[in-house]
Amino acid sequence: MSERKLIMLPGPTNVPDRVMKAMTKPIISHRSVEFRRLFEEVEEGLRYVFQTKNDVYVLTASGTGGVECAINNVVSPGDNVVIPTFGVFSERAKDQVLRRGGMPIELTIEWGEAPTVERIREALEGREIKAILIVYNETSTGVIVRDLPKIGEAAKDSGALLIVDAISVLGGDKLPIDEWNVDVCVTGSQKCLACPPGLSMISVSERAWEVIEKTPARSYYFDLIEAKKHKVEKETPFTPALPLYYALNEALKIVKEEGLKKRIERHAICAKAFYEAIEAIGLKPFPKAESVRSNTVIAINAPQGVNVSEVLKLMDEKYGVVIAGGMGKLKRSMFRIGCMGMISQEEVMITINALERALNDVGFRLKLGEGIKAARSTFSRHA
C-alpha cells in the first residue's frame, strides 16, 4: 500500500504533497480563533475559484451530500424541477428530487449528448418551475453542457432558480458563477481542486436565499439556514472534518498561485492531448460531438472484443496507472480517465502509454506509440 500509483480516476485524483501534509496540522477547537482564521481563508479561496460574491459553504459530506443539500433547501414538496437526464449523476439528482417530494420534469437525453438551452426553454413554458437542475459535467459519460451560460439566462428570464452540479468540473473548466447566473452550485473536494475526498462546497445566491428562507422542514444536517447562522461567527453548525479543511485551504492556495485562467487552460490542453491520442490509437470518445466533450472526464468507448476490466487491471498492476471503467449500463463498455487537478503533460503521457500497452497486451491491434506521438504534438502546438 506504500507504493504510490498514478491516480487518473475521475475523482479522487492525485493530491499534491503540500495538501497531504496540511492534513497533519494540529487538532484545534472548531470554536476557536484559529479555526475562524482557517474558515475565513477557505471562504476567500472558494469565492475566488467559484468566481462569486455569493455565500459559500463547506459541508462534511461527499458531492452527493452536497447535491442533497442544494435540493433539500431549495425544493419544497410538490415543486416542479426541470432536470435533463443524460447519465448516472443526473439520474441520481432526479431521484434525490423525488425523495424530497419534488416533481421532476425530466428531459431524457441520449447518453453521450448534452442538454440544449432550447429543450430547457421549452420545458419552462406554461408552468411554474421552482428550479432547473443541471449536471454541468456528467462524470459517467464525459459530457459537458456548453449551453450552461444560456441556460442561466433562461433561468433568470423565467424566474426559476438554477442549481448546478459542478462536482467533477469546478476549477477545471469555465464556470463564473455570478456572470452565468448560477444560484446554487455544488462541487467536491476530490476532483479539479486536487484535495482528498470528504468535503462538498456549495454557493448560494441572493435569489436562492429568498427561496430557501420559505422552504419548509428540511434535513438538519444539510440545513443552509443553520450554516448561515453560524457563518456570522465564522463557524460551522457541526464539527467539521478539520484535517480536510486544512487540506482544502492548501489546495485553494495552489489554485490561486497558478491562477484560475491558467489552470483552466491547462486542463483544456491536457484534454485535447487525450482526445487526439485516443483517436490516433484508433479509439473513439464516448460523446459523439466534439462540442460536448468534457475537459475533465475523458470517456472512451472500449473497442469491440476488449475486456474492460482486464485492461484496467493491467494498467493498474503492470503499469501503475489507475483509470476507471464505465458506470451503470456502461460499466463494461467504457474507459474513463480523470483529467483533473494536478494534470500535466507528464501524467497524460504516462496514462496514454499505459493505455496503449495494456490494450496491446490484451491483443487489440494498434501501432504502439501513435497515441504518445499525437499527444506530444498537441502539447508542442500549445507550448
Add this chain to the structure above:
Amino acid sequence: MSERKLIMLPGPTNVPDRVMKAMTKPIISHRSVEFRRLFEEVEEGLRYVFQTKNDVYVLTASGTGGVECAINNVVSPGDNVVIPTFGVFSERAKDQVLRRGGMPIELTIEWGEAPTVERIREALEGREIKAILIVYNETSTGVIVRDLPKIGEAAKDSGALLIVDAISVLGGDKLPIDEWNVDVCVTGSQKCLACPPGLSMISVSERAWEVIEKTPARSYYFDLIEAKKHKVEKETPFTPALPLYYALNEALKIVKEEGLKKRIERHAICAKAFYEAIEAIGLKPFPKAESVRSNTVIAINAPQGVNVSEVLKLMDEKYGVVIAGGMGKLKRSMFRIGCMGMISQEEVMITINALERALNDVGFRLKLGEGIKAARSTFSRHA
C-alpha cells in the same frame, strides 16, 4: 498554528501521531482491492469496539449526520418516538425527528439529571411506539444514562426499537451493543476513538433492518439500504473521506491493542481523578447525583462571579490547555472537559493544574495544588 496545544475538549480530542500520519497514505480508488481491504479492516475494528455482530457502517458526516441517518431510516412520517430531553443534543435529536415528520413523545428531564427506565416504561404504555431515542451521554451536561441496559430490555419487551446516540462515549465507557439490545447506535470519529473529526459510524440490528426496509422515501445520502447494497462489494455508495478512513483504521487498531476493557477502565479512573480534583478545588460537577456523572465529559459549574470565557482564554493562551464552556443556556456558567481517547494521568494533571492557575489568576479563592493533590491520590489508589 504549529505549536500543539493540549486539546481537552469534549471532541475533537488529541489524536495520536500514528493516526495523524495514517491520513497521508496514498490516495487510492474507492472501487479497488486496496480499498476493500481497508473497508474490511475498519469493519472488523468497529465490530470489536461496538461489541456487536450487527452490520456497521461508516458515513462521511459528523455525528449529527449519523443521528440524522438513524432517524431517517427508522422513523416514518407519523411514527411515535420516545425521546427524553435533558440537554442540547437530546433536544437536537427531537428536532431531527420532527423534521422527518415523526411524532416525538418528549420526556422533559431537568438538565443535570438522567432519564430512568421507569419514565421510559411509562411512556411506552398504551400506544404504538416505533423507537426510543436515547442520548447515552449528554455532551452538553456531562450526564450519562446508567439505566441504558434496562431501557434496552424495556424496548425489547415493548417491540420498540432502541436508537442510541453514543457519539461522545463509545469506546470510553461500557456499551455492549448486542448484550444491551441496542438496535441502532451512532458514534463519531473525533471522541473516545481519538481519531480526527469527519466520520460517523452506525450499527444496525436485524430487528432494525426489518423496520428500515419498510420505511418510505428517505435521504439518499443517508440511505442505509444503499449502504447495505454496496457493503456486499465492501464499498461505500459514495466517495468516502479516504484519509479519515485510514485514520479510523489506525485508531481502531490502537483500541484493539489496548483492549476495550482496559480502555474503559482508564477513562473511568481519569474521570474519577477529575471529579475528586474538582471537589478539592471547591468546584461542583454540574450533574448532582454521582451516579449520572459521565466518565468522558466532565461538566463543572462555574463558580459565582467567575467569567467563564476569561478562564478559557487564560487556560488556552497562558497554559496551553483547551477546554470548553457550556452550551446553549449553560454557555456562561459551565466548564466542560473532554476525558476521552488518549486521556491519561498526564493530561489530567496538566489540565487540573491549568484550571487551578487560571481560576487563581481571575481571583477565585482556592489553595493552589489541592486539585493536583486529589487527582494524584486517585491515581495512586488505582495504580
